[in-house]
Amino acid sequence: MDKKQFKLITTHPKHLGRPDQNLEPRITSNNQTSLKENGNNVDLDIEMVDQATNGLYYQALTAQMNGRLKMLNYVTTH
Template identity: 50%
Template sequence: MENTYGLLKEALNVSAQRAQLNANNIANVNTPNYKAKRIEFESLLDNALDQQTHLTTTSARHMQAGGGITPQETSRSNTTVKENGNNVDLDVEMLNQAQNGLYYSALTSQLKGRYQMMSYVINH
């Protein structure tokens, strides 16, 4: 259960980082040679969870898998580069902003539900 809270916390942090990065991309829509950036997290999480299911702990001294997933900031390369060398696509950024808002809302709803369930168990 604690691992779930840790994953939710990390996902909320990544969502906040994405919001900041998306705002930076939008603010630099006309900056020459600026390259749009993104944060990679889900594929890293999938890989960590996949590794965790394949590892077996045979001693209490063994390290646990899946801890410390660090989101990676990368330049976006799948958008068209303009004459000034900038590749920020405002439509893509607005879509990413809306998608990230929904992602954040879903995460906070999950966290709220878990806390309500815990509160119910404690109080009843």
């Protein structure tokens, strides 16, 4: 196969990243919880609540998208 046939095309300058971009990681800290003896301030209860919240958001959004896709499928087939 000719590699020229499969050239990647970007529609926005930030798509796929560019080698000339200076991307720097950003470290953020959460200072709202107390520091434990081992230097860790991760609160398992807060993390579990955040995980449950994200799961509910994901389920709601996928249900909504599935409904819209079913509507489009119905419209295009009938």
